[in-house]
Amino acid sequence: MKNIIKYSNIESKIIFPSSHLIFEGSKNEGAIYNENSRPCPLLSYGRSKLESEKMLKNSGRNYIILRLSSVYGFNGDEKRMFNMPNLFAKRSKKNLPLKLFAGGLQIKSIVSIKDVARAFLFFTKRNIKNQIFNVSSENLKVIEIANMCADIRPEVLLIKTKDEIPNNGYSMNNNKLKKIKFKFKYNYIKFLNCYLN
DSSP states (O other): OHHHHHHSOTTSEEEEEEEGGGGTTOOSTTOEEOTTSOOOOOSHHHHHHHHHHHHHHTTTSEEEEEEEOEEEOOOSOGGGOOSHHHHHHHHHHTTOOEEEGGGGOOEEEEEEHHHHHHHHHHHHSSOOOSEEEEEOSEEEEHHHHHHHHHHHOTTOOEEEOOOOOSOOBOEEOOHHHHHTTOOOOOOHHHHHHHHHO
């Protein structure tokens, strides 16, 4: 972020992709986070995203921060499909079982890569600056995502485990983004129908 701030044109708008993982250290079970919620990053990735947000806010530059939820979508390289919504789709395509740790009750905030691209384009065309927006289209439980996969691929076995998990996840509130007339066009079931069929 330092180099972007230092070397980019002073007149340009910086649109920064931050992450929902700035809340991954949450101890508040089932919390719903908006743009004013207090971040609680846990691992280095989330901490680095939050540090970049702070640098941008203090830079005096024109910026937009987009806090992306878990992004899904196929780019032609299955090696990159390692986050949960992508991994479940990838395994379902191969008729491999899906493990549901702690029964799959964790909440996941997700968004299509296509809507992420649309959000970036949206802010290049709007006179909005120095704001943070959550970019999340759906808040689903892991078991709901697994069931969607199994509905399309009945051969896929769902295995519930009793493994402990750090927490039951959290939701990302997208009301602020919707209030400025951004409309999400894609959802997970649409992605699955395309990818699995």
